[in-house]
Amino acid sequence: MATTPRGGGATAQRPNGATQGRICQFKLVLLGESAVGKSSLVLRFVKGQFHEYQESTIGAAFLTQTVCIDETTVKFEIWDTAGQERYHSLAPMYYRGAQAAIVVYDIQNQDSFQRAKTWVKELQRQASPNIVIALAGNKADLSNSRVVEYEEAKQYAEENGLLFMETSAKTAMNVNDIFLAIAKKLPKNEGAGPQAGGQGRRLEQNEQSRQSSNCCK
Numbered sequence: 001m002a003t004t005p006r007g008g009g010a011t012a013q014r015p016n017g018a019t020q021g022r023i024c025q026f027k028l029v030l031l032g033e034s035a036v037g038k039s040s041l042v043l044r045f046v047k048g049q050f051h052e053y054q055e056s057t058i059g060a061a062f063l064t065q066t067v068c069i070d071e072t073t074v075k076f077e078i079w080d081t082a083g084q085e086r087y088h089s090l091a092p093m094y095y096r097g098a099q100a101a102i103v104v105y106d107i108q109n110q111d112s113f114q115r116a117k118t119w120v121k122e123l124q125r126q127a128s129p130n131i132v133i134a135l136a137g138n139k140a141d142l143s144n145s146r147v148v149e150y151e152e153a154k155q156y157a158e159e160n161g162l163l164f165m166e167t168s169a170k171t172a173m174n175v176n177d178i179f180l181a182i183a184k185k186l187p188k189n190e191g192a193g194p195q196a197g198g199q200g201r202r203l204e205q206n207e208q209s210r211q212s213s214n215c216c217k
């Protein structure tokens with residue numbers, strides 16, 4: 001099973017150059033307190049890089065990345081939101097219509113875990129009903145100064161139906177894995193109509209358009 005991230009673009013190529021026909025596109029949003037590492041996780045996933053002095057995001061940033069799961073290419077349209085409180089009111093613009101969300105906290109920061117729980121509640125109340133939510137306990141490389149226990153977060157995630165992983169944007173631990181776990185959980189079934197909320201949108205070969213429909217066709 002091919003599960004490696006690939007460079008962005010709507011046309012998926014097999015190693016032999018043949019083009020895969022089934023491409024699903026999903027909107028994914030990252031939410032969480034400032035400085036927990038949202039942008040760093042995206043930078044690691046999309047570009048394989050890590051910056052010690054990553055700048056705080058202003059407003060939001062948009063990036064894309066594709067992953068292959070069996071015969072399906074999943075294209076993520078990623079909205080990396082700004083965690084500073086003054087940007088909170090913008091968040092609904094980014095999670096509205098999203099099929100997936102990664103809510104991030106820093107394992108060294110209890111407040112960021114509480115903030116993550118608040119984001120989860122907001123998503124459960126106001127985002128698409130079928131949204132796939134993953135909880136990421138980031139900065140796992142700094143586990144010597146951890147204050148949020150793995151078991152506590154895991155139990156919370158289980159109780160709330162969330163995917164859960166501890167991640168490190170710095171070492172790349174579980175970064176691809178969390179996106180892949182989301183991609184696997186997203187519905188990619190054939191024949192879903194445009195009204196089926198939460199479905200990804202299936203692109204035809206070579207299709208580059210950015211229509212607003214959000215379904216796998």
Ligand SMILES: Nc1nc2c(ncn2[C@@H]2O[C@H](COP(=O)(O)OP(=O)(O)OP(=O)(O)O)[C@@H](O)[C@H]2O)c(=O)[nH]1
Nearest residue numbers: 035036037038039040052056057083139168169170
């Ligand atoms: N050690 C370690 N540092 C990390 C990790 N992820 C991010 N950082 C650092 O934490 C700081 C904040 O990271 P950002 O990615 O900017 O955090 P953010 O959540 O995007 O912050 P806002 O854009 O303000 O919401 C940066 O200095 C990163 O280098 C990690 O996994 N391990």
Ligand SMILES: [Mg+2]
Nearest residue numbers: 038039056057
């Ligand atoms: Mg950021």
